[in-house]
Amino acid sequence: MSYSNPAKNDLKNPTQQEAFEEGHDADIPTDIGAYKHPVSTLSHTDLEKGTPPTTSSSTMEPQTQDPVDPDIVDWDGPDDPANPQNWTERKKWSNIGILAIVTLITPLGSSFFAPGVPELMNSFHESSNTLTAFVVSVYILGFAIGPLVIAPMSEMYGRFWIYTICNLLFIVFNVACAVSTNLNMLIVFRFFAGCSGASPLTIGGGTVADMFPPEKRAGAMALWGIGPLLGPVVGPVCGGFLVEAKGWRWVFWIICIFGGFFSILLFVFSDETYHPTLLERKAARLRKETGNPNLRSKLALNIPPREIFKRSLIRPMKMLFFSPIVLLMSIYISINYGILYLLFTTITFVFQVQYRFSAGTVGLSYLGSGIGMMAGMVILGITSDKIIQAQLKKGPVKPEHRLPFILTVPGGVGLPIGLFIYGWCTYYKVHWIVPIIGTVFVGFGNLSSMMTIQTYLVDAFTLHAASAMAANTVLRSLFGAVLPLGGLDMYKVLGLGWGNSLLAFLSLALIPVPILFRVYGERIRTNPRFQVKL
Structure with a gap:
């Protein structure tokens, strides 16, 4: 008796099923080339039966193609304008441009605060060298924990709402940092600001891949990737003069102001790009319009x-x-x-x-x-x-x-x-x-x-x-x-x-x-x- 994985049986199309069995994300192509999993070239049914896979050379009978399932919802052809790969260049680059700025602001928060630490420690009457360093580095600890939740949530709910919710939380936690009354309070909220601020770093590369084919992806990846590079360096340069003029609390208020402004731009002018989410929305709309409850997305990963x-x-x-x-x-x-x-x-x-x-x-x-x-x-x-x-x-x-x-x-x-x-x-x-x-x-x-x-x-x-x-x-x-x-x-x-x-x-x-x-x-x-x- 062959063992059947229930999660595997829930996958509605071969690409999703193969992705799950090979152990990689569904949006990573299985026909990747030289490093393709050797088992993926075999028939899954034949493997379960323990028999050699059937090929066209093993029989003289004509091969027939499987009929197209009428309940599968896919893009309306290769030029479907709803597919992010077919969006206009202006729409693609406006999305990437706003995302790049947001991706600059969240890493900037990791070190923007550094020049204000001596003043902060004096205001809270703290002298511990460990706490002095931890109040800065705890933000990076959030960058380690946040992606473990953000990545799977984006698979279930798409990228747009994860960006929106995380950006909102990022602003809320930075406001909490700005009004903190003791060092422990500040450290806790810095950690949660790092967790929520990790969203553009975690799924930003996926957003680029959603809109650009591999041969056109380099420029967009470079624009998106410059934020994590420049943010930790630009932050202290600006933060030093800000702390000297206005005090350490204004570091967090400035992050909130700029983060809030560009988060609003991202919310207003960007769109969902995650293909499984877009096709699921299309399937839901067609189920409502046609009354056919069996319609389902081609990329559904149940x-x-x-x-x-x-x-x-x-x-x-x-x-x-x-x-x-x-x-x-x-x-x-x-x-x-x-x-x-x-x-x-x-x-x-x-x-x-x-x-x-x-x-x-x-x-x-x-x-x-x-x-x-x-x-x-x-x-x-x-x-x-x-x-x-x-x-x-x-x-x-x-x-x-x-x-x-x-x-x-x-x-x-x-x-x-x-x-x-x-x-x-x-x-x-x-x-x-x-x-x-x-x-x-x-x-x-x-x-x-x-x-x-x-x-x-x-x-x-x-x-x-x-x-x-x-x-x-x-x-x-x-x-x-x-x-x-x-x-x-x-x-x-x-x-x-x-x-x-x-x-x-x-x-x-x-x-x-x-x-x-x-x-x-x-x-x-x-x-x-x-x-x-x-």
Whole structure:
């Protein structure tokens, strides 16, 4: 007797059924190419019976196509204007433009507040170094927890209402931060602001994919992706002068004002883009108009909500703990990311104490890491494309080609070099421009390692790329929230020189990780011993 999965039987079309059985999201194509699941090429019915799949060559009888189910609701042809892929360019780019600004504001909130922390601690009469760091980094902890709820909710209810509700909660929690009467209250609301603010980061890439085919997606992804890059850097630059002029509470009021304005624009001028939700609405309208209760969306994925949440929670964790590639790469990225946020939470104190920067000018000390990140993005974009194009002329491109030594080694070495420069120059009070130049190397090294490894994970785990990225994001955000907690205490014990040198040695020790997978990655990911059953 064959076992029948009830969740699988609820899937109404082969694409959705195959997606569920292969273990990836339904909107990821199953015919992905070189990394297609080998079982997906077989008949599911034949597999359950334990007999070889039937092919056209196994019989001389003419093959007939299955009749089209009249109760299936699909797009009205390839040019259906209701399909977001067929929207006008103006409509597509207006949606992406507003979303990009919202995606800039929520990461900006992670560090916008940093220059105001000394004033905040004085106003609440707090002196704990741990709380001083945690009030900034707890926002990143929200970025780790929020996506675990936001992602499955978007599968059930679409993207538009998740954006709307999360944006509203983001504003409410920032208002609560602005009127907080004690530090504990502020920390709690900062955490929930981070959870709700994670929505554009979690599902923004899916919105881009909804509207643009792969060959036209790069520009939109670049526009959407610039927010998480610039936000944490622009925030302190603006926040420093704002705190000096108006006080730390106005940081949250400004976030509320701008966040509220662009959230309203997103609500008024954007539309739902998630294809399953749009087709389900169409099916519901046709059921009402025709009186036919059997009409159903072609993309209906009738998996119980419990199964959706289970998939979103368990799969990334299984990949994190049982896949050596995901585990080691995530640890490498997470430690570098934690080091970056340790600098974000301590730069204010370092430059105010060592160089007597004012609350306004101290925000300018964050520009170095931002310049490094932008330089890394430009160099990576130009170089990586040329490397892939050159490889295409030689033969097929493998995921390991995303980890060329020309990018991974300079990026890996750049971060510890920057830490050595920053640490010892601030310790000896060398002119302030020199340690800021050191943070340029930190920003470049952090960005280059993060981008190359994320691209590698997507290519190496094509069908399960979403789960691999989720595992990476959760661990990275946890390190970004926790590692900075010991920053000020570490500097107090070891000093700025040896404290940053310790971080540099830790980063140096991890450089072999991407080199290891550049050389042995294919052998590891194709070894049955390291295959993760999802």
